[in-house]
Amino acid sequence: MGKQQRWIPTCTEVDFLRSIFDGGNKSPSNAEISHIVSTLSLYNPVISEKNVGDWFKNRRACEGKRKHTCIENPQLKNLRHEVQPCSVDRRLRTFSLTGCI
Numbered sequence: 744m745g746k747q748q749r750w751i752p753t754c755t756e757v758d759f760l761r762s763i764f765d766g767g768n769k770s771p772s773n774a775e776i777s778h779i780v781s782t783l784s785l786y787n788p789v790i791s792e793k794n795v796g797d798w799f800k801n802r803r804a805c806e807g808k809r810k811h812t813c814i815e816n817p818q819l820k821n822l823r824h825e826v827q828p829c830s831v832d833r834r835l836r837t838f839s840l841t842g843c844i
Contacts, residue, residue: 750794756783760795764802771799 752760763771763779771779776795783790 748789750787750789750791752790752798753787756787756790759783760798760802764799769799769803769806771795 759782760779768775773792776792776799779795780790780792783795
């Protein structure tokens with residue numbers, strides 16, 4: 744039995760997760776995560792509930808870091824992160840001043 748394949752989210756998956764996060768659901772319940780996984784697994788069978796939960800956890804951490812950085816350096820407050828268009832290398836997503844995705 745081989746090792747489980749690593750989940751590398753596609754642009755579509757990231758956009759879908761961001762729309763949920765930016766819509767105000769920053770900490771979805773287990774039932775909501777299950778629904779998200781069932782929706783995304785139509786396109787990517789490797790995705791698991793842990794992947795989605797970790798994505799939201801990491802996103803919350805990055806948002807907190809970003810807010811903390813803006814408080815420490817008010818000059819950075821009005822800067823927005825740049826979103827790069829997805830390329831062949833799916834690991835390139837978003838760059839920000841704090842290095843969060």
